[in-house]
Amino acid sequence: MRSHRPIIPAIGLTVMAAVYVLALTNRTFWSKAFAYFDDHALRLVSFAAILLLLHVAVLGLFSGRRLLRPALMFLVLLAAASSYFSDRFGVVIDRNMIANVVETTGSEASQLLTLDFFIHMLLFGVLPAGLLAWVQVTPASFRQRLAISALSLAAAALLIGAQASYFLPMWRQERTGMMSHLVPATPIVGAISFGVRQFNETGVVARPYGADARTGAALAAADRKVLTLVIVGETARAENFSLLGYGRDTNAETATRDVIAFSNVTSCGTATAISLPCMFSHLGRAGYSNAKALGSENLEDVLAHAGLHVEWWDNNSGSKTVAKRVREIDFYKAKDDRFCQPEGGDCNDDILVDLLRKRIGDISGNAVLVLHLGGSHGPAYYLRYPRAFARFQPDCQTAQISDCSREELINAYDNSLVFTDHVLAEIIDLLKAKQDQFASSLVYMSDHGESLGENGVYLHGAPYMIAPSQQTHIPMLAWFSPDFARINGLDTACVRQEKDKPLSHDNLFSTVLGLMDVHTRVYARGQDAFASCRRPAS
Numbered sequence: 001m002r003s004h005r006p007i008i009p010a011i012g013l014t015v016m017a018a019v020y021v022l023a024l025t026n027r028t029f030w031s032k033a034f035a036y037f038d039d040h041a042l043r044l045v046s047f048a049a050i051l052l053l054l055h056v057a058v059l060g061l062f063s064g065r066r067l068l069r070p071a072l073m074f075l076v077l078l079a080a081a082s083s084y085f086s087d088r089f090g091v092v093i094d095r096n097m098i099a100n101v102v103e104t105t106g107s108e109a110s111q112l113l114t115l116d117f118f119i120h121m122l123l124f125g126v127l128p129a130g131l132l133a134w135v136q137v138t139p140a141s142f143r144q145r146l147a148i149s150a151l152s153l154a155a156a157a158l159l160i161g162a163q164a165s166y167f168l169p170m171w172r173q174e175r176t177g178m179m180s181h182l183v184p185a186t187p188i189v190g191a192i193s194f195g196v197r198q199f200n201e202t203g204v205v206a207r208p209y210g211a212d213a214r215t216g217a218a219l220a221a222a223d224r225k226v227l228t229l230v231i232v233g234e235t236a237r238a239e240n241f242s243l244l245g246y247g248r249d250t251n252a253e254t255a256t257r258d259v260i261a262f263s264n265v266t267s268c269g270t271a272t273a274i275s276l277p278c279m280f281s282h283l284g285r286a287g288y289s290n291a292k293a294l295g296s297e298n299l300e301d302v303l304a305h306a307g308l309h310v311e312w313w314d315n316n317s318g319s320k321t322v323a324k325r326v327r328e329i330d331f332y333k334a335k336d337d338r339f340c341q342p343e344g345g346d347c348n349d350d351i352l353v354d355l356l357r358k359r360i361g362d363i364s365g366n367a368v369l370v371l372h373l374g375g376s377h378g379p380a381y382y383l384r385y386p387r388a389f390a391r392f393q394p395d396c397q398t399a400q401i402s403d404c405s406r407e408e409l410i411n412a413y414d415n416s417l418v419f420t421d422h423v424l425a426e427i428i429d430l431l432k433a434k435q436d437q438f439a440s441s442l443v444y445m446s447d448h449g450e451s452l453g454e455n456g457v458y459l460h461g462a463p464y465m466i467a468p469s470q471q472t473h474i475p476m477l478a479w480f481s482p483d484f485a486r487i488n489g490l491d492t493a494c495v496r497q498e499k500d501k502p503l504s505h506d507n508l509f510s511t512v513l514g515l516m517d518v519h520t521r522v523y524a525r526g527q528d529a530f531a532s533c534r535r536p537a538s
Contacts, residue, residue: 010063010140011148017072017132018055022048025079025124025183028086032178036170043166050156050167051182057152065139073129075184080125082183084117088402089379090457092180095193097461099273099290102194105317105332107346111380114400176463197290204294206325209282210302213513213520219366222487226366227438228515229427230445230508232276233420234316234375235460237449238265238473240410240417248392250417253425254477260496262476262529267448268505270471271461275447276320276372279505282522293321299509300326300370306518309367313352315374323370329355346383349373349423356427360434368516373423376416378450378459381409385419392418406453413452428479439483441515445508446474476503478530488515494533503529 008016037044062071085091101109140148160167171179180186219226238244243251243261251261268278268285277293278285280300300323303310312323315331331347334340339351352371376384380399392411396404404412424444431440449471451457460471478495485492510527513520514534525531 005134005136007136007138009138010068011060011144013068013072013132013135013137014059014063014148015052015056017075018052018059020128021075021079021184022051022055025076025083026181027083028090029178029181029183032181036174036178043163046159046163047167050159053152053156053159057149057156060140060145060149060152063140063145063148064142065137068137068139069132073132076128076132077121077125078184078187080121080128082187083124084120085112086181086183088116089459090451090455091459091461092463093183093187094180094190094463095197096190096269096271096274096463098187098190098194100271100461103273103317103320107332108317108377111383111399114398116400116402176465180463180466201291201294204291206297206301207295208301209297210520210522211305213302213306213518213522215306215308215366216517216519218487218489218517222366222439224436224483225363225438226484226487226516227360227363227431227440228368228512229431229440229442230368230370230512231424231427231442232279232316232370232372233444233446233475234272234373235377235448235450236375236417236420236446236475237470238263238446238475239449239470240414241475243477244475248414250414251421252418253421254428257425257428257479259424259428260478260492260499262478262503263500264502265445265474265476266502266504267446267472267474270448270464270467272317272447273320275505277322279445279447279508280322282509284506285504297325298322299512302513302520302522303368303516303518306516306520307365308516308518309363309365310369311367312370312372313355314372315347315349315352316372316377319370319372341383346374348384348386349375349420350426353423353426353430357430360430361437363438366516368512371427373420375420375446376413376450378413381412381416384416389419389422390415401458410452413450424477431479431481435481435483438481439487440481441484441488442477442479443508443512443515444475444477445505446476448472449474488517489535490530491533491535495530498533 033044033047062068082093085093091097240246241251241261242249243255244263267275268288269275278288280298281288281293283292300310304326310326312319312326312328314328319328331351334347334351336347336351340347374384379401382395382397392414394408395412395415396408398404401409428442431438448460450460451468451470454468454470457468462471480490480492507527507529510524511529513523514528514531
């Protein structure tokens, strides 16, 4: 019986797939390209031709009988998935974003897999892939494949060479801008880079760092235990903190608790997988790499070397190996009906306050506790706060944020900040209630910020070089009990006067060492945010 399936030469199908991917799964990329080339229509046409030829050159190598269909189907499905997140949220799916995907929790990942996503995948991925599987293909010989790849590459080189003074500088300038939005090329390169990095970091052992650490005379003379809480916020941006000038009252509770809000603080990265290990390392943003961070002990280790009691309590996606050598308590998928959602496993951050209330009396010595909040992680902002804290209405009640107006989205995000503010106020009140046992301090810093639709960008994880300020300008708060300030010799009025000085995640390492009177060669006074306001204890 004669088949009615069309017969298409392998090279022809390769070109068709390349045209489809470039033309129909790169809306964000082409919108940026049109803006970049502006009135240079001929250059835009040349640029499109170069990209098509490069795609054909690469795909032509896969035009054999067994490889062609699987390769093209994979390409189309990957392009469809990548284009959804690029077009809907303006994100760049590079190596760091892939690291975020790999290290995120199941519930966070599931919140991105909305009905809108599956419809998009059906239309732009599954159906085209099905067509690729349905048609009959005439395979190309090895010589034909090599020839088409070589000819396509040569033609692309000629077009580039004809306008090298334009295209080469454009590539250098736009490789983290317009070009980073090209799918599926950027995700493929990012995945390869991530895999190579993971392979190279396998078996890396952290070298000792700050092993000479010891506590000083101030702690030795203290008339009670000294406790510092480091609160790591999640996805909180400074722009929406009323303590920092935002028009809405998102910090009503901490505003009455004598906290100090710092206005000029920047993050090390734009995603948790980068910012978290960076902020607890001694490397600073300029010297940070994942390999270097894995290869050295961090702040948690130095505090432990000093003989302090150190724990990490996590209501997020883990410590990213920061707490590898200290006690870590994980609340992901905790089963506590008072705080946790049965359907997704996420728990509200007051579960950390509940544990602190139960455990604080058991702390036998001077201690540093790190509390890693779930905070304002999107896109399901509405899951980050109980309904009693839905102050701003109407709020977006879905992870499919394209179904919400920008007002509803911002309302939900601001409500999550209101609840974070409540959690911080609860912790401060608890520390005040225990002031007969502890001299306490609290430092809150968010890991990174968040985009809420500014210039069409949502969520976070943008390459740092092109990241908007909403993703890098973060809130930082500090609170000190009177006894802590006395023991530490800290002039809180002086700290308040310096609230506008430039700070960053780079300052956390030495600041916490200074707060806990830890003496070590690795302490850098110039990086201690409060050093200039520390006086000898009376």
